[in-house]
Amino acid sequence: MNFRVGSKTDIGRARERNEDSFLVKEPLFAVADGMGGHRGGDVASAMALQALDRLDLPDQGPLAALVEQIKEANQAVLERGAAEGSLRGMGTTLTAMLAEDGKAHLAHVGDSRAYLLRDGHLQRLTEDHTLVQRMVREGRIRPDEAARHPQRNVLTRALGVDDDLPVDEFTLDLHPGDRIVLCTDGLTNMVEEDRIRHVLESEPDPQSAAERLVEEANAAGGDDNITVIVVEARGDGDARTAYSSGGAVATAPGPGGAEAVRDDTAGAHRAPSPSPARPGRRRRIAVRAVIVLVVVAAGLAGLRVYLNHQWYVGDSNGRVAIFHGIPAAPLGYHLSHVAVPTVIPANRAEQLQPYRDLRDGITASSFPDARSIVSQIRRDVLAQTRRRAPGTG
Numbered sequence: 001m002n003f004r005v006g007s008k009t010d011i012g013r014a015r016e017r018n019e020d021s022f023l024v025k026e027p028l029f030a031v032a033d034g035m036g037g038h039r040g041g042d043v044a045s046a047m048a049l050q051a052l053d054r055l056d057l058p059d060q061g062p063l064a065a066l067v068e069q070i071k072e073a074n075q076a077v078l079e080r081g082a083a084e085g086s087l088r089g090m091g092t093t094l095t096a097m098l099a100e101d102g103k104a105h106l107a108h109v110g111d112s113r114a115y116l117l118r119d120g121h122l123q124r125l126t127e128d129h130t131l132v133q134r135m136v137r138e139g140r141i142r143p144d145e146a147a148r149h150p151q152r153n154v155l156t157r158a159l160g161v162d163d164d165l166p167v168d169e170f171t172l173d174l175h176p177g178d179r180i181v182l183c184t185d186g187l188t189n190m191v192e193e194d195r196i197r198h199v200l201e202s203e204p205d206p207q208s209a210a211e212r213l214v215e216e217a218n219a220a221g222g223d224d225n226i227t228v229i230v231v232e233a234r235g236d237g238d239a240r241t242a243y244s245s246g247g248a249v250a251t252a253p254g255p256g257g258a259e260a261v262r263d264d265t266a267g268a269h270r271a272p273s274p275s276p277a278r279p280g281r282r283r284r285i286a287v288r289a290v291i292v293l294v295v296v297a298a299g300l301a302g303l304r305v306y307l308n309h310q311w312y313v314g315d316s317n318g319r320v321a322i323f324h325g326i327p328a329a330p331l332g333y334h335l336s337h338v339a340v341p342t343v344i345p346a347n348r349a350e351q352l353q354p355y356r357d358l359r360d361g362i363t364a365s366s367f368p369d370a371r372s373i374v375s376q377i378r379r380d381v382l383a384q385t386r387r388r389a390p391g392t393g
């Protein structure tokens with residue numbers, strides 16, 4: 001798998017400095033949005049990405065290494081902030097993606113965001129670490145109120161604030177044609193998600209897409225610095241990436257797709273007729289085989305598109321986990337895989353009324369929804385623990 005990448009950062013229309021930074025060093029991509037007086041903001045975001053850039057991949061696995069490097073970046077920003085008076089209180093967000101072997105490993109702190117554009121749908125992958133997001137989760141305000149809330153920029157997590165930094169981490173399978181967007185809140189506070197989706201869909205070139213998104217944020221007022229990275233995954237040797245994986249084969253075969261259908265057909269029509277048959281009969285069998293293959297291919301492609309948009313929370317080896325797909329295994333064929341494991345014991349969650357069906361899977365409407373279900377389970381299990389052992393909280 002290879003990538004086409006576009007990136008753009010802009011000061012916006014209202015700020016005196018650009019405190020955003022970004023890193024594009026395939027296969028590592030990241031945005032950081034710095035904050036703090038004087039030059040604190042730009043120092044924090046630039047420092048964090050310099051530290052991230054020192055990532056080399058040892059044996060512990062790419063996602064673990066990425067998270068470890070973010071914790072080191074946190075230490076670096078923290079120490080510099082403590083050592084230099086003019087930089088005191090500086091901090092930064094960081095949203096990073098490391099591509100590896102058909103997968104995207106993501107790690108995230110703060111209110112910058114990662115999105116996935118797949119098959120024309122834009123999916124938010126990260127949860128904002130902000131006070132208002134927490135209020136939404138707790139049901140104290142509505143999501144549409146959060147977008148306009150005066151304190152929507154108050155972060156609950158950032159690099160450079162505390163020794164102990166929880167980092168959100170997860171891994172996604174990448175498909176050819178997928179676009180991952182990393183961006184700072186200077187984009188998402190100014191441009192609606194549906195508009196972002198539209199721009200991404202209408203700009204085939206990732207660089208033009210990144211530039212147009214920045215233009216749109218500026219046209220809407222440009223209240224903040226704006227940074228956008230668009231990473232497009234492409235199949236090996238794929239010249240033109242089709243967005244619709246199923247339709248491309250059945251109705252408008254590209255060079256690769258047509259080849260694949262022909263090969264399969266040849267194999268299929270040899271198999272059922274080992275003895276010589278009349279040419280007409282052989283031809284009819286071949287035609288029938290093609291029809292069957294196209295129907296099966298379209299069905300599988302449709303199923304894959306469907307499964308790509310399904311998420312649920314379930315039990316994976318006794319632990320609560322977020323699954324991608326649906327909780328079913330017809331003919332022993334699993335239609336899901338673990339997307340995000342946790343350490344929460346599943347039996348503890350099942351003891352609580354709302355989660356007693358955990359084993360069968362609790363359906364989520366989206367990936368962020370699945371994440372907030374897990375957060376809720378974590379809180380409820382913790383609260384139950386405290387009730388059981390009073391005085392230890």
Ligand code: MN
Pocket residue numbers: 033184185186224225
């Ligand atoms: Mn910002």
